[in-house]
Amino acid sequence: MQHTLFLLFILLTSFHPPETKVYICGPAGAKKYHYKENCRGLSACRHEIIKTSIAQAQDFGLTLCGWED
8 A cells, every 4th residue: 555655646746737837948959848947957058048838848859857857
């Protein structure tokens, strides 16, 4: 029972609804998305930082920044 509750907790805390907002670097060429606008992974961004939905970022093929996983 405890193992099942632990797995349920992991699933629920790792799920982000599609309306969750994330940040990406620039209008094109981004490879990662970020939960925090001041993420270390965005420090080298030379374009505008854009706020979008996690669903749209994933539709673009972007993956979560390694500093935030």
